[in-house]
Amino acid sequence: MTEAAAEKAPVITTERTGVINWDSLPRRMMVVYVPLILFLLTLLFPFYWMVITAFKPNAELYNFNDYSPFWVSSPTLEHINRLLFQTDYPQWLWTTMVVAVCSTVLSLFVSVLAAYAVQRLRFKGSQWVGLAIYLAYLVPPSILFIPLATMIFKMGLYDSPLALILTYPTFLVPFCTWLLIGYFKSIPYELEECALIDGATRLQIMWKVTLPLAVPGLISAGIFAFTLSWNEFIYALAFIQSSEKKTVPVAVLTQLVEGDVYHWGSLMAGALLGSIPVALIYSFFVDYYVSSLTGAVKE
Amino acid sequence: MASAATVWDGRRPEQSWLSRKLDDRRVLAILFMLPVAALLLTFLSYPLGLGIWLGFTDTRIGRDGIWIGLENYTYLFEDSVFWLSVFNTIVYTVLATILKFALGLWLALLLNHHLPFKSLIRAIVLLPWIVPTVLSAIAFWWIYDPQFSIISYVLKGMGIIDTNIDFLGEPWNARLSLIAANVWRGIPFVAISLLAGLQTISPSLYEAAMIDGATAWERFVHVTVPMLMPILAVVLTFSVLFTFTDFQLVYAITRGGPNNATHLMATLAFQRAIPGGYLGEGAAIAVAMIPFLVASTIFSYVALARRKWQQGGSDD
Known part of the structure; x- marks a missing residue:
């Protein structure tokens, strides 16, 4: 009680003098650092648990009495080994990569053109088209997957990765376009006017003036599209049937569980390996990512 | 020449x-x-x-349907599992959204202090959002294991409980476990977006409030919250929309069980349409989500965004 009172006193005086951020250290500890550390631990714990399970031998995994569950006494590569050499895991990774890269490239191409037309060519009603594209992002895949499944079936694309490459842009394009419209808006229009006066054609202006300046925007749209395609689940679950054509998230969930036997070690190893590509990409571009995320939300 | x-x-x-x-x-x-x-x-x-x-036909997998009018909807109206899924979806959306925003706002306020290792902390915070949902859901599945749950182990060690918690076997346990996993995954997006909003608030507003003698709580209520409203409206709209139509997390962790107790409308639609083969009925369930979606989007956007022009903010 006395300690609390002693802590409170200087705070009140500093507040009254109108100085910000001069709280005493113990108070700052309690109010900022302790909750923050608790938050970070909670956010990290499932990953820690994933990593540690992936490297634990089965003997330790199912025996909490003799081994502390929080640590690995004798790490093993057994689960990863099983995953890579006794399942189709490498094939799943490859399929996911191909699907993610193709749908990202397709979406970027479509979005750049659309965003440039809406923001720079400014045809009649262009802001309505921009709004419609934004609204398209609000249509969730859980509503679309049933009719899309019947379409995919009729088009003969069922069980083909092409079905995913064609359907993923439905949620990638609205988002990328929205993001790029915001990015193009930030590039001064005067630059294009100068080029126009110098006799450049509109295609040259777009290709040689605007796009090079928009590279950071293109990179973040690309990262978004790639991670969203990598994470996609419901379309991949509904449109793909044969094991070797499944994407990582679907395959880990449906192929690694054999009946009632859960190989938790391999499951966690599969989840871990499947998370690494997106985590790597994102760690390289984290600054683009955050700035465009926050920028897009502010729009 | x-x-x-x-x-x-x-x-x-x-x-x-x-x-x-x-x-x-x-x-x-x-x-x-x-x-x-x-x-x-x-x-x-x-x-x-x-x-x-x-939704108005009796289409099945491999067979074109014929128009049957409202038959799917009258069938669903009598179907207790459908109403259970509606109830679950609403509980899931409301509880998860409230928790995500309360905790996300708190985290954003914490991150808005001057901190060491800023970029590292930001990277950690975003991690749950980056990693594929299904893959982190599998980690939660394992954390919620009836026999080897680490949560049960810790609580038993602390002497709080005697027997393992049956996280996914009891209806309410399962619902709350799923909500916890959803909140865990949703906090980063809310926190980082609101942090961006916080950083645009001019410090002079806080100084002015301080000179007028406002306490920390008054500054939060009268400066921070109104200034955050526009961004809050956008983030809330997105969050409600994606929580309401969530599929992956529930499908990965419980597949709607135990005994349909955790089916959301999206998972029930999938269950009836793809493994069950009744495409028409599944489509009807999916279509039944649309009114809820439109209403919640309009509500969260209008209710919050309206305040922006009332305060004389611009529209972009």
Whole structure:
């Protein structure tokens, strides 16, 4: 009680003098650092648990009495080994990569053109088209997957990765376009006017003036599209049937569980390996990512 | 010396018909809009309409359906599992959204202090959002294991409980476990977006409030919250929309069990349509989500965004 009172006193005086951020250290500890550390631990714990399970031998995994569950006494590569050499895991990774890269490239191409037309060519009603594209992002895949499944079936694309490459842009394009419209808006229009006066054609202006300046925007749209395609689940679950054509998230969930036997070690190893590509990409571009995320939300 | 070529007549060099057309703003705009129009009309607008139509038919996998009017809907109206899924979806959305925003706002306020290792902390915070949902859901599945749950182990060690918690076996335990996993995954997006909003608030507003003698709580209520409203509206709209239509987390962790107790409308639609084969009925369930979605979007956007123009903010 006395300690609390002693802590409170200087705070009140500093507040009254109108100085910000001069709280005493113990108070700052309690109010900022302790909750923050608790938050970070909670956010990290499932990953820690994933990593540690992936490297634990089965003997330790199912025996909490003799081994502390929080640590690995004798790490093993057994689960990863099983995953890579006794399942189709490498094939799943490859399929996911191909699907993610193709749908990202397709979406970027479509979005750049659309965003440039809406923001720079400014045809009649262009802001309505921009709004419609934004609204398209609000249509969730859980509503679309049933009719899309019947379409995919009729088009003969069922069980083909092409079905995913064609359907993923439905949620990638609205988002990328929205993001790029915001990015193009930030590039001064005067630059294009100068080029126009110098006799450049509109295609040259777009290709040689605007796009090079928009590279950071293109990179973040690309990262978004790639991670969203990598994470996609419901379309991949509904449109793909044969094991070797499944994407990582679907395959880990449906192929690694054999009946009632859960190989938790391999499951966690599969989840871990499947998370690494997106985590790597994102760690390289984290600054683009955050700035465009926050920028897009502010729009 | 006086050749005509040196006299500039104010025109550009002669161009071919095609390149002149390509330089026309309107022609170019149409050309640039063609791919996006083709893609979104084929794979978004058309299926949206097709889905509504399918809801009025008895289509099954491998067999075209015929128009049966409202039969799917009258059937669902009598179906207790459907109403359970509606109830679950609403509970899931409301509880998860409240928790995500309370905790996310708190985290954003914490991150808004001057901190060491800022970029590292930011990277850690975003991690749950980056990692594929299904893969982190599998980690939660393992954390919620009835026998080897680490949470039960810790609580038993602390002497709080005697037997393992049956996280996914009891209806309410399972619902709350799923909500916890959803909140865990949703906090980063809310926190980082609100942090961006917090950083745009000018410190002079806080100084002015302090000079007027406002306490920390009053500053939060009268400066921070109103200034955050516009961004809060956008983030809330998105969050409600994606929580309401969530599929992956529930499908990965419980698949709607135990005994349909955790089915959301999206998972029930999938269950009936793809493994069950009743595409028409599944489509009807999916279509039944649309009114809820439109209502919650309009509510969260209008209720919060309205305040922006009342305060004289601009519209962009």
